Amino acid sequence: xxxxxxxxxxxxxxxxxxxxxxxxxxxxxxxxxxxxxxxxxxxxxxxxxxxxxxxxxxxxxxxxxxxxxxxxxxxxxxxxxxxxxxxxxxxxxxxxxxxxxxxxxxxxxxxxxxxxxxxxxxxxxxxxxxxxxxxxxxxxxxxxxxxxxxxxxxxxxxxxxxxxxxxxxxxxxxxxxxxxxxxxxxxxxxxxxxxxxx
Amino acid sequence: xxxxxxxxxxxxxxxxxxxxxxxxxxxxxxxxxxxxxxxxxxxxxxxxxxxxxxxxxxxxxxxxxxxxxxxxxxxxxxxxxxxxxxxxxxxxxxxxxxxxxxxxxxxxxxxxxxxxxxxxxxxxxxxxxxxxxxxxxxxxxxxxxxxxxxxxxxxxxxxxxxxxxxxxxxxxxxxxxxxxxxxxxxxxxxxxxxxxxx
Amino acid sequence: xxxxxxxxxxxxxxxxxxxxxxxxxxxxxxxxxxxxxxxxxxxxxxxxxxxxxxxxxxxxxxxxxxxxxxxxxxxxxxxxxxxxxxxxxxxxxxxxxxxxxxxxxxxxxxxxxxxxxxxxxxxxxxxxxxxxxxxxxxxxxxxxxxxxxxxxxxxxxxxxxxxxxxxxxxxxxxxxxxxxxxxxxxxxxxxxxxxxxx
Amino acid sequence: xxxxxxxxxxxxxxxxxxxxxxxxxxxxxxxxxxxxxxxxxxxxxxxxxxxxxxxxxxxxxxxxxxxxxxxxxxxxxxxxxxxxxxxxxxxxxxxxxxxxxxxxxxxxxxxxxxxxxxxxxxxxxxxxxxxxxxxxxxxxxxxxxxxxxxxxxxxxxxxxxxxxxxxxxxxxxxxxxxxxxxxxxxxxxxxxxxxxxx
Numbered sequence: 001x002x003x004x005x006x007x008x009x010x011x012x013x014x015x016x017x018x019x020x021x022x023x024x025x026x027x028x029x030x031x032x033x034x035x036x037x038x039x040x041x042x043x044x045x046x047x048x049x050x051x052x053x054x055x056x057x058x059x060x061x062x063x064x065x066x067x068x069x070x071x072x073x074x075x076x077x078x079x080x081x082x083x084x085x086x087x088x089x090x091x092x093x094x095x096x097x098x099x100x101x102x103x104x105x106x107x108x109x110x111x112x113x114x115x116x117x118x119x120x121x122x123x124x125x126x127x128x129x130x131x132x133x134x135x136x137x138x139x140x141x142x143x144x145x146x147x148x149x150x151x152x153x154x155x156x157x158x159x160x161x162x163x164x165x166x167x168x169x170x171x172x173x174x175x176x177x178x179x180x181x182x183x184x185x186x187x188x189x190x191x192x193x194x195x196x197x198x
Numbered sequence: 199x200x201x202x203x204x205x206x207x208x209x210x211x212x213x214x215x216x217x218x219x220x221x222x223x224x225x226x227x228x229x230x231x232x233x234x235x236x237x238x239x240x241x242x243x244x245x246x247x248x249x250x251x252x253x254x255x256x257x258x259x260x261x262x263x264x265x266x267x268x269x270x271x272x273x274x275x276x277x278x279x280x281x282x283x284x285x286x287x288x289x290x291x292x293x294x295x296x297x298x299x300x301x302x303x304x305x306x307x308x309x310x311x312x313x314x315x316x317x318x319x320x321x322x323x324x325x326x327x328x329x330x331x332x333x334x335x336x337x338x339x340x341x342x343x344x345x346x347x348x349x350x351x352x353x354x355x356x357x358x359x360x361x362x363x364x365x366x367x368x369x370x371x372x373x374x375x376x377x378x379x380x381x382x383x384x385x386x387x388x389x390x391x392x393x394x395x396x
Numbered sequence: 397x398x399x400x401x402x403x404x405x406x407x408x409x410x411x412x413x414x415x416x417x418x419x420x421x422x423x424x425x426x427x428x429x430x431x432x433x434x435x436x437x438x439x440x441x442x443x444x445x446x447x448x449x450x451x452x453x454x455x456x457x458x459x460x461x462x463x464x465x466x467x468x469x470x471x472x473x474x475x476x477x478x479x480x481x482x483x484x485x486x487x488x489x490x491x492x493x494x495x496x497x498x499x500x501x502x503x504x505x506x507x508x509x510x511x512x513x514x515x516x517x518x519x520x521x522x523x524x525x526x527x528x529x530x531x532x533x534x535x536x537x538x539x540x541x542x543x544x545x546x547x548x549x550x551x552x553x554x555x556x557x558x559x560x561x562x563x564x565x566x567x568x569x570x571x572x573x574x575x576x577x578x579x580x581x582x583x584x585x586x587x588x589x590x591x592x593x594x
Numbered sequence: 595x596x597x598x599x600x601x602x603x604x605x606x607x608x609x610x611x612x613x614x615x616x617x618x619x620x621x622x623x624x625x626x627x628x629x630x631x632x633x634x635x636x637x638x639x640x641x642x643x644x645x646x647x648x649x650x651x652x653x654x655x656x657x658x659x660x661x662x663x664x665x666x667x668x669x670x671x672x673x674x675x676x677x678x679x680x681x682x683x684x685x686x687x688x689x690x691x692x693x694x695x696x697x698x699x700x701x702x703x704x705x706x707x708x709x710x711x712x713x714x715x716x717x718x719x720x721x722x723x724x725x726x727x728x729x730x731x732x733x734x735x736x737x738x739x740x741x742x743x744x745x746x747x748x749x750x751x752x753x754x755x756x757x758x759x760x761x762x763x764x765x766x767x768x769x770x771x772x773x774x775x776x777x778x779x780x781x782x783x784x785x786x787x788x789x790x791x792x
Contacts, residue, residue, distance in 0.1 A: 005205060005209060005259055007599060008206060008209055008602060009209045009212075009213055009255065011599060011602055011603045011606060012209055012210055012213035012214070012408075012606055013213045013216060013217055014603075015603055015606035015607045015610060016213060016214055016217040016218075016606070016610055017217055018607060018676075018680070019607055019610040019611055019614060019680055020217060020218075020220075020221065020610075020614075022614075022680045022681065022683060022684060023221075023614065023617075023683075024225065025681075025684045027618065027684065027687040027688045027691055028688065031692040031695040031696075031697060031698060032697050033697045033700075033701075035697075036701070047677075050673075050677055050680075054670070054673040057603065057673075058666075058669055058670075058673075061599055061669075072256075075256055075259075076252070076256075076377075079248075079252040079255075079256075082216075083245075083248055086216070086217055086220045086248075087220065087223075089220060089221075090220060090223045090225065093225040094225045094226065097225055098229040101229040102229075103229060103230050103231045103233075104229060106231075107231075107234070179670075203403060203407060203457055206404060206407055207407045207410075207411055207453065210407060210408055210411035210412070210606075211411045211414065211415055214411060214412055214415040214416075215415055218415060218416075218418075218419065221419075222423065270454075273454055273457075274450070274454075274575075277446075277450040277453075277454075280414075281443075281446055284414070284415055284418045284446075285418065285421075287418060287419075288418060288421045288423065291423040292423045292424065295423055296427040299427040300427075301427060301428050301429045301431075302427060304429075305429075305432070401601060401605060401655055404602060404605055405605045405608075405609055405651065408605055408606055408609035408610070409609045409612065409613055412609060412610055412613040412614075413613055416613060416614075416616075416617065419617075420621065468652075471652055471655075472648070472652075472773075475644075475648040475651075475652075478612075479641075479644055482612070482613055482616045482644075483616065483619075485616060485617075486616060486619045486621065489621040490621045490622065493621055494625040497625040498625075499625060499626050499627045499629075500625060502627075503627075503630070
């Protein structure tokens, strides 16, 4: 079974999630510029979630690039990831509508945490299917980024009830760490090609 | 006519259905954790439907894998299946909003039943197109799982008016039976390859 | 420029239109079976539009199968068709919410008419690009079905103000005519292959 | 890394944006033709945005046609473009609901401006990746159309507070300029092929 349909289904779901989020930006009643002011927190939470979903799409793209076959457990690990990503519009909307209040900020962290755990599970399924010489395993190494992100969310969730801005800062920080280009998989692919040719 | 466009159209529709369902999780008014409590039944019905749609996508994927040509009757049998799947968001939302009340639980069973019948019709169209040596026919055999699921829904529908929890239990049970990896088609494909090579 | 991206974009838009229509089936307030009764006209109009969009997707699929190159005018003729198809959810929702009243029934006919005209324009662009030996031109011939459908809608629009049931009957009749398998393009493709091989 | 997944993801997002916009055309309460009258400005703003998104899809299609590899910065430049396009439904809905009032008309121009800047950035990333002999660079030349459009939006934004109709006129004018077939990339591709064969 090829991976094309898995990729295109995942792309479809992520594309829809990303676009459905914008429906939380409800058309305001007024016709003056002031009518947009109450929407600023909704907009900012949309920007943050858009970046997170962009990162997931990007990394998903790279990760599947290292694999050729698709097993049943990968299909379900992938659906599990898509499930938590599908809760982004809800978590984003609740957080934006309540101006980053404590509980919605913590809940947003829970969704981020569950998505990151689901991503690690999918990654683990891919590594297991690739055997001892797994290209993906070499590429991610000890995977401090993936695991560190999950730890950051774990810290941010209870912290939100003390100061939601510290939590938001952590969410933004993790996003920035991922936005910096990550060449691990690309390098692993390049060095593999060099070896194959050498 | 190739089957790629049939697959990608079906993937698109299922991806949208799965994502549109989450719109029933309306952003709550309050900003405390308590505001999430009334959403728990909506969330649980979303989880159940997500799993069902994942199973359909997964099985649809495998089933089409056995076929190479697409006939007009397959196109319509496929659209018929997508029609019933498209009622999942409505049935899920009604059931969740009414805390798994009797009538919505029965209605959910009707949609599950019609989708399973539509799936059996599509499977039958594929088998018919493959001739006497149908790989899919060998793979599904007497298809106790497909037919048994339809029977379980048939029982669950009237039962909901007596105890909706028995019906819900049946819906969960059928989902679990399908979640267990089903190697029928994979085995049939593998043994066919062995014969072709032998 | 290949036609794959045109096909997949059209598939995406049609898949979304078909699924967005179901959002007009709003989750009812009550928890009894009676709560579904007011939704019956909405449901019936959804069924009719689902079948129409299925026919369009099916025919679009076959029509593009005869063509290999995509010109700029085809891209815009295709977008023009998608524009009118995108008004189906609105027209369907208005008709269903008003129990097939006169004006919404007439308006539904206007959208059907414009979509059929857009389809004929796209077909004409494809024929023009294929030159004098156009396979599509041979397949559609005088195209009584395409032109006849447009005429039927033209009659149904004013008729709705006299009796909307006559109009609805015409809409159903045209859908049934198209549902009957149309082998024109398949036959033309088959006979072309026979000539190429002969 | 291939460009197929980038194209199909972009197609998916644009297809969803284009279709979600139509949800702003809310089903009216009344059942007479008069009930449609208040929707005319919403409809007109939908038509304008549909054409703009069609132009973006069309140009995106052509632009990526000149490129074979996809870099990390292209992925993010593309997501940046999709972000601004995703604000079209909101900007269109606000403008239509307020009958093209000053502030919503100016805001619509801001979204158009940001999308055009994002498009120029993506184009620049593609040219940079193609090296000194960039086919895309030759095709767009000094790119008076891309830059001129951005300037037109820049003028239209403040002008909306003096006369929104001048702004709307500029938006329509820019759309018309882009609707006229642009053969720059097609010609560049054709001449390149001639050289390769010569």
